Amino acid sequence: MSEERMQKALATLKSSGVRITPQRHAVLEYLMHSMNHPTADEIYKALEGKFPNMSVATVYNNLRVFLDIGLVRELTYGDSSSRFDCNTTEHYHVICNSCGKIVDFHYPALDEVEQLAEQVTGFNVSHHRMEVYGTCTDCQENKSH
Template sequence: MGNEDLQKAVESLKTAKVRMTPQRHAILEFLFETMTHPTADDIYKALEEKFPNMSVATVYNNLRVFKEVGIVNELPYGDSSSRFDAVTDNHYHIICKECGTIVDFHYPVLDEVETLAEHVTNFQVDSHRMEIYGKCPACVSKEPVGT
């Protein structure tokens, strides 16, 4: 993701009358630079040296604000820690069952599933989510030969 996306996020916060603190900007910047879908703890650990007085609660509070403004998505998966994604357009995730790596992929044809679901069920659909599970290339390469 680029600097342009970060600037749009900063503008969204300004529009929502959210004051930009150095910690808030650092958390936002980290989210837009990483593609790892970090947990709040991951973000805290990455920034604790730069901001030794910042607490994990500060990270969680800022993520909540970012979520409310619509500039990050929370990804609650099977484990107890949600992950956060600064890519908010329609996309899907493939998740490694071994190491937990999450990778984005886009498949626009699946967006039509909402229209089909509405037609078949008469529900008013507002979103959908799809996850694919497997082993990432790094974990596959660690497997002993012949398994």
């Protein structure tokens, strides 16, 4: 399952002429296995045990590499630090207003929006993003107490 994605990603890296160092492998692996769209700092802290000497810059460097190749996407919300999403299949995000939890949400791509945007603005449209905001089930319960 996720092993397959990992192999595919490694192949993409290799074909792009990017070396697969232990740190790089670890960052990618963590991204692949984490379902919660971590920040750079979260990745850094999570790998501290395995790589006590690793620099924060290394995390940022590698995230940049993955971004450039298209292996991950950067998500910027209001909360000061970027989050990284290695799920490159088309999907949207639902975000909790109170706890910040991010949940993936699949929905048929809104092609007609892109087309209309092209017509109206003259832009050469490449993609779009959408986030739905609300209160997650946990926070709904907490509020009712």
